[in-house]
Amino acid sequence: MTTKINSYTTITNTDSAHSIPLTDRGLNYGDGFFTTTKVIKGTIAHWHFHKLRLVECQSRLGFPEINFNRLEQSIKQLCLGQKCAVLKITITRGSGGRGYGQPLEQNPVLILSLLSYPNHYDALKFDGIALEVSSIKLGLQPLLAGMKTLNRLEQVLIKQEITENAWSDTIVLDLNNNVIETSIANLIYYVNGQWFTPKLDQAGIKGVYREYLASKIQLIESKITLNDLKKVPVIFCCNSLMGLVPIKSIQNTHFDLELALKLQKDMLIDTKDI
Known part of the structure; x- marks a missing residue:
């Protein structure tokens, strides 16, 4: 047309x-x-x-x-x-x-x-954040994947679940049980000296801070399950408001916050985002 x-x-x-x-x-x-x-x-x-x-x-x-x-x-x-x-x-x-x-x-x-500006974001950069896992899964639509459209009903339902359970935030999976993001942020994780982030070709939002980091460091897109994510040593969530925030736990699985804070400092120096 x-x-x-x-x-x-x-x-x-x-x-x-x-x-x-x-x-x-x-x-x-x-x-x-x-x-x-x-x-x-x-x-x-x-x-x-x-x-x-x-x-x-x-x-x-x-x-x-x-x-x-x-x-x-x-x-x-x-x-x-x-x-x-x-x-x-x-x-x-x-x-x-x-x-x-x-x-x-x-x-x-x-x-x-x-x-x-939500001032509590500043403390999260040092204290880390504890995540749960949402029971609500993202649908698959490659035509819309990656974009931040006004259609956000899935996120509204996820936020309802967060509020009802008094969670800080939650990991969100897609219908194929791939880890995608949190309710408000992208995920990056560190394994054997390399940085990875979930592949978002079927669902999820490609956040601005995620794209900024990808322009500064080698950030490998990869599909990952929740069980495999819980096995990695260090995980961060990030968005354009909070920056880079270490994840200290997912459900009952805890991560190395001390190592995360060191890697966070090194990355912010490397990317000049300080």
């Missing part, structure tokens, strides 16, 4: 004059994508990799090209003076079309939401 490209409408959560119409396709069908960024001294950490994520989602989902010059101007204005905050960038396809069908003339909506 040929699509006429129109300009994006920008809405911020600090501007009460703008609202999202009831007909927005992001609201009705989850037709859109987003990225969540960490703002440090008015600028976005790892912005290059957030841009790559947005471009990939735009291309794979058939959205009009994003005007990054305009987006970056809006971000600069919104984040001015922010020492440490969170900026969520959401893009929907806007309104129009019949049912699931896309409108011939697209008018996407770009939503910028400035939020407070």
Whole structure:
């Protein structure tokens, strides 16, 4: 289908004059994508990799090209003076079309939401995090795998399970019982001097921090079961807000936190993410 490209409408959560119409396709069908960024001294950490994520989602989902010059101007204005905050960038396809069908003339909506930074993440980098294992498994859909789309009902159900059981977070498997991620972060693990991360070609989200690390170190994608994961000496979870956090346990299996903190320090020096 040929699509006429129109300009994006920008809405911020600090501007009460703008609202999202009831007909927005992001609201009705989850037709859109987003990225969540960490703002440090008015600028976005790892912005290059957030841009790559947005471009990939735009291309794979058939959205009009994003005007990054305009987006970056809006971000600069919104984040001015922010020492440490969170900026969520959401893009929907806007309104129009019949049912699931896309409108011939697209008018996407770009939503910028400035939020407070979850300060407890900083302590996790040193204390580590204890994980459980979710009973909810991710479906398999290679057409959507890797992207951070607005369709996040699986994660909503997983978060319900976490809250009901008072867990910190949980390991999530797919329907084939491969380890994929946690509810909010990617996984990397260390075996025999090499770094590995679960393969995400069927399910899961390719996080910005995971992609950043992969650009700095050799990070091997591999399928792994829960039993095999519990046998590795060191595991981390990571995302763009918390950075690199050591996993101290999965259920009743405990890991070497002292070694993890040493490897964490070495990696942050090697990647210059300090």
